[in-house]
Amino acid sequence: MAQGPTATMGLFDALFRSSEILGIAEETLEFALEASEDAHPNEYMAFLRASEAGDLGLDRDGQVITDVLVIPGTSSNPVSATVRTNMIPNDRTAVGSVHSHPNGVLRPSAEDLSTFTRGDVHIILGAPYGRTDWKAFDEEGQPRELDVLDVELPAGEDFFHFDQSDLDAAVGWDRGEEW
Numbered sequence: 569m570a571q572g573p574t575a576t577m578g579l580f581d582a583l584f585r586s587s588e589i590l591g592i593a594e595e596t597l598e599f600a601l602e603a604s605e606d607a608h609p610n611e612y613m614a615f616l617r618a619s620e621a622g623d624l625g626l627d628r629d630g631q632v633i634t635d636v637l638v639i640p641g642t643s644s645n646p647v648s649a650t651v652r653t654n655m656i657p658n659d660r661t662a663v664g665s666v667h668s669h670p671n672g673v674l675r676p677s678a679e680d681l682s683t684f685t686r687g688d689v690h691i692i693l694g695a696p697y698g699r700t701d702w703k704a705f706d707e708e709g710q711p712r713e714l715d716v717l718d719v720e721l722p723a724g725e726d727f728f729h730f731d732q733s734d735l736d737a738a739v740g741w742d743r744g745e746e747w
């Protein structure tokens with residue numbers, strides 16, 4: 569039976585824009601790995617936002633993931649992270665999601681697959697959250713390429729959205745370079 573998209577799908581279509589994702593900023597990936605380690609053994613979950621490549625000094629068309637958006641109201645436990653969808657801010661668009669698997673398995677679960685339809689890029693980070701302990705998937709749950717780009721994030725903008733535990737985790741976090 570062919571039915572049109574539900575009202576819920578329409579909402580998510582409005583929240584997520586589609587344009588080629590070239591990669592993820594190195595610092596953004598590092599941030600998500602740190603946050604996941606901090607949340608362990610609970611699951612960490614956030615949405616991803618992107619910047620135009622041209623705005624980051626890249627001579628390419630497309631977008632680069634620069635922003636990890638922690639959703640207020642996200643509750644997590646060792647089994648799953650649940651997002652209260654009414655808390656998703658509607659003022660900015662998201663290009664996908666990132667969440668951690670405390671068991672280290674870098675494969676989407678059946679539940680993950682049902683949420684991956686919203687957005688183009690879905691990153692799973694696995695314990696022990698090292699630099700290579702992650703994989704990116706497309707909206708169908710198939711592995712996809714995602715370059716890690718050494719770009720300088722624009723200064724003076726509120727790029728990371730912290731909650732208190734993130735702030736605690738950020739204390740002593742060595743960014744390694746000026747940005």
Ligand SMILES: [Zn+2]
Nearest residue numbers: 669676677680
């Ligand atoms: Zn998962």
